[in-house]
Amino acid sequence: MRADTSTTETGAAEVIARGCVRPIKTSTGIWVRCGSRIKSSCGSCAELYRGDWASIARSGVFDGPVQNYRFYLLTLTAPSFGAVHRVPRSETKAAPVCGCGVQHLVQDAGLRGVPLRPSSYDYAGQAAWNRDAGLLWDRTRRRLRDRWDSVEYFIVREWQDRGVLHVHVLVRIERSEAPDAAVLRDAARSAVAFSKIDGARVEWGAQAKCDAFRADGDGAKTIWYLSKALNYVMKDVVHQGETVHPRVWSHLLALEHAARAMRCAPDCEPEFCRGRVHERYGARSQVVSASRRTKRRPGWSFTGLTRTVQRRLRLEWFLANVEASAAAAHPAEKVEAVEGRSLRVRRELAPCAAAVP
Incomplete structure (x- = not known):
């Protein structure tokens, strides 16, 4: 013994x-x-996770014949589910007047993303959108490849302050068919899906951005940006060790309740279901993923690098x-x-x- x-x-x-x-x-x-x-x-395991994915991101930009491709950084957001407090992230930028009538300061960061009117905020819709965001990205990916066959991607799903996902995507397309950044943005944002659980229409929000960059120019800066996004997704939605505004807790508790009450599958009985979707504000997608190598596709990493x-x-x-x-x-x-x-x-x-x- x-x-x-x-x-x-x-x-x-x-x-x-x-x-x-x-x-x-x-x-x-x-x-x-x-x-x-x-x-x-666990800081050690989180850093190992971040380092692995950052290496994969770099591999798809720097480890191949980059002169044959065009690169883009695409950002897609969720739609609005109700007005939230607008709080600046930097003191150098003029803060707009918030919907509550106050011009917030950086020191009011605890209110960032908190609904102005919680009683009318669409918590159920936000939790359901998080649940179906993976399906929406799959439809978006297919839409892009229908138009540009050589599309490969590296995607990071990041939490916004209001507790909803948005995505940053590195996109690589062969120069022979590469579109303007605005065309790629509009094609991605216009993709729609229909929930397999309740049939609801799922779409991206109005705010979308796409910038082209050069691997030998802004490539390193763009990878740094994605690595920074990876650092964000490795934090808790509510950062530990900081003073948290009581209204933030109320907002997240309401969102958690909505996720607990919704169905995560057609045959789901929420009160008995133990699926992790109910514990993650509705989200089911992996935080980071990349297109994989197949018999007819090179995948995102030029060298076939994966975490395995x-x-x-x-x-x-x-x-x-x-x-x-x-x-x-x-x-x-x-x-x-x-x-x-x-x-x-x-x-x-x-x-x-x-x-x-």
Whole structure:
């Protein structure tokens, strides 16, 4: 019994030593990283997540024949579900008069995104839009590829202050068919979908933006912008450790209640359903994704880089260093200890072979 306890403590300690603050024990008894993308939950795993996706984003801009492509940064937002407080993000910009009649200051940031009239705000509609946003993006992606066959993309879904998703998308199109940025923006914004759950029409909001950029010009700046967006999505919707306005809590609680009450599938019974959609203000989509390589498409990453590949590369790097340490350790007991550790890490980090391109 003592040996088992010692082994358990050692396994957890090794994962903690690699930075994860709350390792998880699998059904096979192996301790692994928690894999959280929220910085307040585990900074180490969140940074690993951000770094992996930032590398994939860069790979689709800098690691191929960029002279053959045109690049765009497309931003799409959700429609309005009711008027909210307008609070400036910088002291250098003149603040517009808010709908409440007050010209807010940066210090009023706690009110940003809070409805002016909560009693008439469409919480149910916002939660349902979050739920169906993934379907809307799928229709948008198809619409773009119907017009420009070479479209590849890298998308980051970011939370707005009002608790609704909007998306930033890196788009790559071959120069031979590349459109003007305004044409691409209008084609994306005009896409619509119909909910598979209640048949409601789902569409983007009126605010949309698309800018073309050069890989050898603004490419690095654009990747930095996306990396900054990744930092935002790794935070909680309500930042911990800061003073939060009571009306923010009221707003998020109302949105949470709406998400809890809605159906997440045609046969969903909300009062009994335990789907995570009900816990995430209605959202079901992955935070970050990119077009994948197929038999007829190169995918976003020119080199086929995915998080699975990055886990495999980390595993190979670790094992190479472990083997070097084992070769330098002559005592048999040290070799045995290193080999045991190598086996545990292999089982923790090894990706599914079928998923590696």
